[in-house]
Amino acid sequence: MRSWFPATSAPPPRLEATIDRRHLRRLFAPVAAVDGPTELAVADDGLVAASVDDAMVTAVQANLHRTLCDRYDATPGTVGVDATALADVLAAEGADGPATLGCDPDEETLTLEQSAFVHTQAVETDASVELPHVGDPPQGATTYHHGDALADALDYFEDRTEVVALGYDEVTDAFYVEPATTASQTATADTRYRRPRADLPARSTPGRLV
Numbered sequence: 001m002r003s004w005f006p007a008t009s010a011p012p013p014r015l016e017a018t019i020d021r022r023h024l025r026r027l028f029a030p031v032a033a034v035d036g037p038t039e040l041a042v043a044d045d046g047l048v049a050a051s052v053d054d055a056m057v058t059a060v061q062a063n064l065h066r067t068l069c070d071r072y073d074a075t076p077g078t079v080g081v082d083a084t085a086l087a088d089v090l091a092a093e094g095a096d097g098p099a100t101l102g103c104d105p106d107e108e109t110l111t112l113e114q115s116a117f118v119h120t121q122a123v124e125t126d127a128s129v130e131l132p133h134v135g136d137p138p139q140g141a142t143t144y145h146h147g148d149a150l151a152d153a154l155d156y157f158e159d160r161t162e163v164v165a166l167g168y169d170e171v172t173d174a175f176y177v178e179p180a181t182t183a184s185q186t187a188t189a190d191t192r193y194r195r196p197r198a199d200l201p202a203r204s205t206p207g208r209l210v
Helices: 021-032 083-093 147-158
Strands: 014-020 038-043 046-052 059-065 069-075 077-081 098-104 109-113 118-122 164-169 174-179 193-196
Touching: 014 021, 021 046, 021 059, 021 083, 021 098, 038 069, 083 109, 083 118, 147 174
Parallel strands: none
Antiparallel strands: 014 069, 014 098, 038 046, 038 077, 046 059, 098 109, 109 118, 164 174, 174 193
């Protein structure tokens, strides 16, 4: 029998949490780099942010466990949020320190409160991010790097970008690390750390990368 009553979406979650800003940056910066819609799931044991681009090619899921929070009080639920705006205001605050992240189910808003900046945004209560299904690759690859050299490269990018991309360039037969930026960010000088396969330890056997 068909019902003529309008369908109702699940109520937004309720969240009151005090979290260090460095943990929040690690939650929102990776999904903001995808530059697609972001879904924030509030669970009993923590937060999960997920985003996928329009082409359903690039997807990122980031987690923040409640044990990393100074205070965590939540009623589970899922909403759509603007991860880029959250990442930007976290970056603007700069130094690490406590911040308050709250979701008001009555107002349908998410508020990030820091010592200098307070950001409030409306949330989407019917948001749904479908992550692409990734099956087992037909052929894997394992690479070995000199730890000190790779650590130096990551230290260099740490002060310059929230997210880095690690990849392999078939043309130059080299592995690389480079900053990942969103469409909203201003283009800056491009710096890439690269290491030809011949320079890697002898145990590196990437084989045929697909």
